[in-house]
Amino acid sequence: MDVKVFAKLVGKSLLKNETVVAFMKCNVSYSGRAESVLGEGDRMIVIKSDNTVLVHQPEGNNPVNYMKPGSEITFEDNILHVFNAKEKAWLDVEMLEVYDVAKKKLEDGQKLDLAGNEKDMSDFLRDNPHKISSDFKPEKREHQTDVGFIDLFGHDGQGNLVVVECKRVTASLMAVDQLRRYVERVKQIKGVENVTGVLAAPGITPNAKEMLSSWGFIFSKVEPPKRLERWQKDQKSLAEF
Amino acid sequence: MDVKVFAKLVGKSLLKNETVVAFMKCNVSYSGRAESVLGEGDRMIVIKSDNTVLVHQPEGNNPVNYMKPGSEITFEDNILHVFNAKEKAWLDVEMLEVYDVAKKKLEDGQKLDLAGNEKDMSDFLRDNPHKISSDFKPEKREHQTDVGFIDLFGHDGQGNLVVVECKRVTASLMAVDQLRRYVERVKQIKGVENVTGVLAAPGITPNAKEMLSSWGFIFSKVEPPKRLERWQKDQKSLAEF
DNA sequence: ATATAGATCTCGTCA
DNA sequence: TGACGAGGTCTATAT
Numbered sequence: 260m261d262v263k264v265f266a267k268l269v270g271k272s273l274l275k276n277e278t279v280v281a282f283m284k285c286n287v288s289y290s291g292r293a294e295s296v297l298g299e300g301d302r303m304i305v306i307k308s309d310n311t312v313l314v315h316q317p318e319g320n321n322p323v324n325y326m327k328p329g330s331e332i333t334f335e336d337n338i339l340h341v342f343n344a345k346e347k348a349w350l351d352v353e354m355l356e357v358y359d360v361a362k363k364k365l366e367d368g369q370k371l372d373l374a375g376n377e378k379d380m381s382d383f384l385r386d387n388p389h390k391i392s393s394d395f396k397p398e399k400r401e402h403q404t405d406v407g408f409i410d411l412f413g414h415d416g417q418g419n420l421v422v423v424e425c426k427r428v429t430a431s432l433m434a435v436d437q438l439r440r441y442v443e444r445v446k447q448i449k450g451v452e453n454v455t456g457v458l459a460a461p462g463i464t465p466n467a468k469e470m471l472s473s474w475g476f477i478f479s480k481v482e483p484p485k486r487l488e489r490w491q492k493d494q495k496s497l498a499e500f
Numbered sequence: 501m502d503v504k505v506f507a508k509l510v511g512k513s514l515l516k517n518e519t520v521v522a523f524m525k526c527n528v529s530y531s532g533r534a535e536s537v538l539g540e541g542d543r544m545i546v547i548k549s550d551n552t553v554l555v556h557q558p559e560g561n562n563p564v565n566y567m568k569p570g571s572e573i574t575f576e577d578n579i580l581h582v583f584n585a586k587e588k589a590w591l592d593v594e595m596l597e598v599y600d601v602a603k604k605k606l607e608d609g610q611k612l613d614l615a616g617n618e619k620d621m622s623d624f625l626r627d628n629p630h631k632i633s634s635d636f637k638p639e640k641r642e643h644q645t646d647v648g649f650i651d652l653f654g655h656d657g658q659g660n661l662v663v664v665e666c667k668r669v670t671a672s673l674m675a676v677d678q679l680r681r682y683v684e685r686v687k688q689i690k691g692v693e694n695v696t697g698v699l700a701a702p703g704i705t706p707n708a709k710e711m712l713s714s715w716g717f718i719f720s721k722v723e724p725p726k727r728l729e730r731w732q733k734d735q736k737s738l739a740e741f
Numbered sequence: 742a743t744a745t746a747g748a749t750c751t752c753g754t755c756a
Numbered sequence: 757t758g759a760c761g762a763g764g765t766c767t768a769t770a771t
Binding site for chain 1 (some may be wrong): 513517519521534535536537538539540541542543544547549550552554556558559560561564565566568569597598599600601602603605606608609610611612613614615616619620652669673674677678680681695708724726728
């Protein structure tokens with residue numbers, strides 16, 4: 260397809276809220292929070308109806324270049340200019356040959372329903388405190404407070420305060436850093452010393468475990484729960500690997 | 501397009517290393533590290549030549565669902581099954597109507613050249629140590645060693661060891677956590693107490709600054725350098741916003 | 742394969 | 757709007 264024809268097509272499509280995808284040979288350059296150049300090659304360019312632009316190479320999960328929603332899209336000769344004032348960024352696609360184009364106005368009012376995130380995990384632990392310890396009494400599941408963004412907060416049978424940090428994947432050194440910071444904040448704000456730190460996760464790396472122990476904190480092995488029960492059957496068959 | 505025709509087209513395209521994109525009305529379900537369902541709506545489905553699968557809604561930067569490279573792609577009636585044994589994950593796309601399809605074998609041997617990342621920043625500080633302090637002497641830019649992944653390590657005129665952590669964006673509490681952990685490791689391993697921690701970043705959040713000070717560490721305002729000098733002119737015009 | 746940390750991270754949420 | 761932390765994070769690198 261002729262590049263000028265493509266430019267007109269994109270202009271019309273954007274007015275009609277269509278999403279456009281094109282296969283083309285191109286050079287790409289970007290400047291914004293960082294800078295990049297990408298030499299001549301074949302890519303898939305996506306222009307969404309919210310003026311998101313994606314540049315995909317033939318392999319890999321992620322776009323090699325992108326511009327966020329709300330960008331301005333213009334054409335100048337064979338250059339596709341994408342500009343985002345808020346991000347102070349621009350992307351230029353030098354179009355050498357447009358192979359094929361497809362477009363469609365997509366009607367989609369649905370939102371993804373996802374289960375198994377960290378919130379599901381701390382909800383589960385609040386309702387099943389024995390997973391932490393036999394005498395753990397949860398008090399609050401909180402997000403932002405003056406003591407930080409603690410996942411789960413409570414106390415034990417001896418009156419010690421307990422701070423629980425949840426991770427849905429193997430806990431790393433950074434998770435221990437985070438727990439340590441929360442425990443120190445609680446000690447500071449509550450003016451007490453007997454605060455127990457608990458890291459709840461399906462696993463922990465060796466160095467993180469060592470650091471956890473050195474701070475007197477406790478690891479609690481907990482799997483992230485899966486709320487969408489209808490998938491349990493399928494999960495079981497997957498577990499047979 | 502008929503769904504069965506689409507299935508055959510995809511099968512043939514994958515054999516030819518083509519990338520396929522389709523606009524369709526569909527339901528999507530996923531199970532793997534988490535689980536999700538997405539009700540009926542119009543989406544763009546991308547099947548790359550490395551068997552990456554992306555599901556894009558008409559708005560937003562990121563795919564609403566995806567499967568990593570190396571997945572198995574099969575069809576059963578009007579269901580597109582994507583399965584990844586390594587990830588123990590599957591994705592089902594119930595195809596209700598295929599509106600349009602485009603495909604192309606993309607030839608691309610190029611790699612992105614990107615400037616302004618954290619490595620560029622620590623390289624710059626090694627070559628311009630006065631940006632840290634007048635008497636800073638860099639010794640090593642190291643990645644993994646026995647003292648951790650320290651960005652830049654050196655000493656000052658008084659013989660104090662200096663640990664520099666670089667951040668290309670505003671430094672947060674987590675950056676201070678990281679620096680603190682590195683400084684403590686250096687103290688431990690070198691058996692000395694006089695270790696200075698420096699956080700080099702274009703900015704720092706108020707809480708992070710307070711925590712940094714409380715640990716006796718120093719903030720050094722440094723912008724991430726832009727190595728691709730050909731863009732400096734454009735950067736200047738962008739800076740005029 | 743695991744561990745570690747960066748990323749043009751993106752995204753949601755809350756003060 | 758900034759701050760903070762999660763993410764099906766993903767990706768690169770080193771062990």
